Amino acid sequence: MRFTVKDGQIYGYDESQQALYDSRIAHEGHESISEADALAILNPSKPLQELASAAMVQVNAEYTKRMGAIAEVYPLHERESWPVQLQEANLLLSYADVAPIPETVKTPWIDQCAHQRGMDRMELAARIVAKDEGYRTASGFLSGVRQWHEDCIDLLLTLGEEARDELQAYDHLQGWERAEEQLAT
Secondary structure (H helix, E strand, O other): OEEEEEOOEEEEEOHHHHHHHHHHHHHOOOEEEOHHHHHHHHOOOOOHHHHHHHHHHHHHHHHHHHHHHHHOOOOHHHHHOHHHHHHHHHHHHOOOOOOOOOOOOOOHHHHHHHHHHOOOHHHHHHHHHHHHHHHHHHHHHHHHHHHHHHHHHHHHHHHHHHHHHHHHOOOOOOOHHHHHHHHHO
């Protein structure tokens, strides 16, 4: 296959069109170009920043999906109460060695929840703190993987054109399996 270009238009010719190819070059002002040049014109390179942004969109989508899988187990209104739960749990647990706990220590959320569950409020406080630690561990780990991706993409950007192929084929799924292994332990 042979190619010519004129006014930004690319024309391709197979072996049976040799006469047309020769005529266009000789009489119509076409310029002969290589197949690689034709492909470069037809598929111009995206700016590196655009490639980096596209890679980060994929990374962030993966992060959102994985964080969502952890959070979706809990209804929204319960998640909204997590700061209150944790505050009350930590307050109660700070009095673990004090008996009786002073009446001035108010924990209405835990008191009501423990009562409805038929459970001691100190036990509920300990469970809340344990669940919070588990969630923060998972969240921190997944955030670390996301930020690792961000660092890798930034590094590729600083390398410039020599890293174009890596940036273009960036694997946004790498590293997440480490998170799954870590969270399983």
